[in-house]
Amino acid sequence: MLRSRPAAASSLVVRSFRLSRRVFLSSSSFSKKKMAGWGNPQGFSRIRNSPRPRLSVSSGKSSFNKVDGTSKSSSGNDNANSPQVTSQSTQTSRESIDRLYNSSYDITSVKTHQTTYQRTKKFPVSMDAIRSSNSPQSGTQNEEMLTQRVRDIISRCPQSDAETTHFDICKTKAAGPVILNKSLYEINRAKRKEAQAAQQTICPQRLRPGMILLKNYISLQDQVKIIQKCRQLGKGTGGFYKPGYTDGAKLRLYMMCLGMNWDPQSRSYGVKRPVDGAESPKIPMEFINLVNGAIQYSHKFLNDEHYDALSEVPIMSPDICIVNFYEKNGRLGLHQDRDECKESLHKGLPVISFSLGDTAKFLYGDERDVEKASEVELHSGDVLIFGGSSRLIFHGVSSIIPNTAPKQVTEDAGLLPGRLNLTFRQY
Numbered sequence: 001m002l003r004s005r006p007a008a009a010s011s012l013v014v015r016s017f018r019l020s021r022r023v024f025l026s027s028s029s030f031s032k033k034k035m036a037g038w039g040n041p042q043g044f045s046r047i048r049n050s051p052r053p054r055l056s057v058s059s060g061k062s063s064f065n066k067v068d069g070t071s072k073s074s075s076g077n078d079n080a081n082s083p084q085v086t087s088q089s090t091q092t093s094r095e096s097i098d099r100l101y102n103s104s105y106d107i108t109s110v111k112t113h114q115t116t117y118q119r120t121k122k123f124p125v126s127m128d129a130i131r132s133s134n135s136p137q138s139g140t141q142n143e144e145m146l147t148q149r150v151r152d153i154i155s156r157c158p159q160s161d162a163e164t165t166h167f168d169i170c171k172t173k174a175a176g177p178v179i180l181n182k183s184l185y186e187i188n189r190a191k192r193k194e195a196q197a198a199q200q201t202i203c204p205q206r207l208r209p210g211m212i213l214l215k216n217y218i219s220l221q222d223q224v225k226i227i228q229k230c231r232q233l234g235k236g237t238g239g240f241y242k243p244g245y246t247d248g249a250k251l252r253l254y255m256m257c258l259g260m261n262w263d264p265q266s267r268s269y270g271v272k273r274p275v276d277g278a279e280s281p282k283i284p285m286e287f288i289n290l291v292n293g294a295i296q297y298s299h300k301f302l303n304d305e306h307y308d309a310l311s312e313v314p315i316m317s318p319d320i321c322i323v324n325f326y327e328k329n330g331r332l333g334l335h336q337d338r339d340e341c342k343e344s345l346h347k348g349l350p351v352i353s354f355s356l357g358d359t360a361k362f363l364y365g366d367e368r369d370v371e372k373a374s375e376v377e378l379h380s381g382d383v384l385i386f387g388g389s390s391r392l393i394f395h396g397v398s399s400i401i402p403n404t405a406p407k408q409v410t411e412d413a414g415l416l417p418g419r420l421n422l423t424f425r426q427y
């Protein structure tokens with residue numbers, strides 16, 4: 001799980017600009033602040049993208065200072081073309097380079113005009129070239145050192161497919177039980193699984209017109225699979241991040257969008273998310289099959305109860321899935337889901353919501369008023385549908401009830417304490 005940064009790490013940002021043909025090294029404070037501001041909880045996501053940046057290097061004094069972390073950028077001048085190395089900065093750079101030479105360090109971010117290459121793994125950069133041109137250090141030699149360092153960094157930038165590590169919703173695998181206990185552990189687990197499977201009966205309820213709750217709809221086996229898939233997608237490009245607003249406020253959840261990105265700041269959908277330009281992963285087909293099955297199930301239930309199934313839950317093809325992960329103190333204020341296209345809203349195409357993990361207290365009502373809202377508990381495996389005349393209900397999560405997730409979810413899938421919610425919509 002990537003939640004903290006190795007203590008000894010320092011970081012670099014390498015930017016290359018096609019127009020100015022300039023690369024500079026800037027301070028860790030820049031990249032940390034930027035990443036933290038953009039939503040990654042600890043400000044350290046790993047992103048590796050191709051293509052590699054074209055390398056062209058010049059250096060500015062602020063670059064050296066920034067490496068050293070001693071000053072803020074004074075090189076806001078991105079058009080500077082020639083190296084500027086003053087005696088002051090030469091001194092600073094020598095110290096910086098010495099320090100770097102003596103330790104391996106993190107490359108947090110290599111940024112081009114289009115792409116951010118980020119990684120956090122402790123990453124030793126060969127300083128042989130720097131060593132060989134050690135002293136005396138003229139401005140030109142300094143520049144060469146810097147150039148070599150940048151080349152080193154770039155040459156270690158993987159060229160493979162994009163890969164990002166964001167917030168991990170699952171525990172990293174704990175050390176397994178000792179061998180002697182293992183068989184007993186497995187026997188007990190199998191028994192527990194059987195007992196829980198026997199208890200799992202789908203129980204549909206019509207909470208109000210267009211609002212159907214399918215209790216226990218998702219089998220434990222499927223819950224584990226959904227969590228594992230969300231975990232895998234959530235660690236990659238476009239994965240989980242903590243959305244925030246420009247005023248600095250943060251939502252009390254981690255979010256990942258599939259199919260299309262929904263931006264909480266602008267309340268709009270787009271291909272790429274503004275925070276890091278990442279495209280949303282596709283919605284896995286298994287998820288879509290489950291959604292279709294839930295729609296069919298609700299239709300059968302409504303028909304059996306003599307309601308107009310198609311007007312309460314119109315058929316939809318999900319092309320958006322917003323995945324939220326709530327930690328134990330997570331919540332979501334009353335709101336309407338109304339950023340899908342007019343036609344989708346007009347037709348009342350339903351939102352289909354899967355709950356996994358700890359139980360949520362879910363509020364819903366006709367007004368944005370907590371006092372007047374109704375409450376229902378959503379347990380792991382429940383599917384909530386709101387379409388037709390309930391499509392624009394106000395809804396939110398007032399709290400997460402700790403330690404209520406089924407054992408399979410916490411043990412087999414390893415979901416962290418908290419709740420995973422997936423809402424499917426058709427744009």
Ligand SMILES: O=C(O)CCC(=O)C(=O)O
Pocket residue numbers: 322324332337353360362395396397421423
């Ligand atoms: O977590 C939930 O149950 C609701 C999520 C939600 O309303 C949303 O993502 O818009």
Ligand SMILES: [Fe+2]
Pocket residue numbers: 335336337395
């Ligand atoms: Fe919502």
